[in-house]
Amino acid sequence: MLTSQQIADRVRQLGTEITRDYRGRDLVIIGVLKGAAAFTVDLARAIDLPVVMDWTAVSTYGRGSTAGTPTLLKDIGEELAGRDVLVVEDILDSGATLSWLMARLRKQAPASVNCCVLLRKPHTVAKPMEPRYVGFDITEHWVAGYGIDYAERHRNLSDIHEVRLPSAALTASA
Numbered sequence: 675m676l677t678s679q680q681i682a683d684r685v686r687q688l689g690t691e692i693t694r695d696y697r698g699r700d701l702v703i704i705g706v707l708k709g710a711a712a713f714t715v716d717l718a719r720a721i722d723l724p725v726v727m728d729w730t731a732v733s734t735y736g737r738g739s740t741a742g743t744p745t746l747l748k749d750i751g752e753e754l755a756g757r758d759v760l761v762v763e764d765i766l767d768s769g770a771t772l773s774w775l776m777a778r779l780r781k782q783a784p785a786s787v788n789c790c791v792l793l794r795k796p797h798t799v800a801k802p803m804e805p806r807y808v809g810f811d812i813t814e815h816w817v818a819g820y821g822i823d824y825a826e827r828h829r830n831l832s833d834i835h836e837v838r839l840p841s842a843a844l845t846a847s848a
């Protein structure tokens with residue numbers, strides 16, 4: 675679906691935009707494990723600012739048209755009060771994970787909270803939200819590679835691939 679070269683080119687563009695938008699600010703980048711690990715590291719290296727990096731992990735069940743139920747698996751360590759926060763996610767699908775996470779981070783009273791998603795799927799129905807930065811708008815097909823898994827495997831692929839699944843398996847995985 676997307677080659678490593680296409681991804682690298684877009685990551686470089688996003689890094690340039692973020693560098694311009696956050697110059698002179700106290701930027702904290704929060705990568706959402708596990709899917710956004712590769713993207714977060716590459717994006718951070720494309721930003722020409724002294725950013726602070728931190729990590730969180732959230733698991734969300736009941737995606738799609740039903741409201742997801744997120745669980746925090748790993749919290750951040752940074753204090754966010756008064757700082758500019760950029761959450762980095764691999765995929766925006768139902769929006770359940772990101773909307774829950776951003777509401778949680780806002781409770782620490784940061785100066786701002788925005789997000790950068792690599793891939794946006796077309797139907798963010800459950801929790802509509804507008805990321806400040808989007809890498810690519812894609813179809814609703816299941817994808818894997820560049821940090822994104824299929825049944826926990828294939829995160830190590832350099833390209834992003836479409837995974838052909840029977841519709842029953844797709845529902846079970848979500």
Ligand SMILES: O=P(O)(O)OC[C@H]1O[C@H](OP(=O)(O)OP(=O)(O)O)[C@H](O)[C@@H]1O
Pocket residue numbers: 706707708709710732733734737738742763764765766767768769770771772822823
């Ligand atoms: O917009 P949503 O419907 O919430 O879906 C997007 C989330 O789903 C995937 O995470 P997953 O729970 O599979 O965990 P992982 O990042 O560890 O692979 C993906 O990495 C996003 O975090």
Ligand SMILES: Nc1nc2[nH]cnc2c(=O)[nH]1
Pocket residue numbers: 765767815816817818822823824
């Ligand atoms: N791994 C993976 N997780 C997802 N969560 C929502 N869509 C996807 C997808 O295409 N792949």
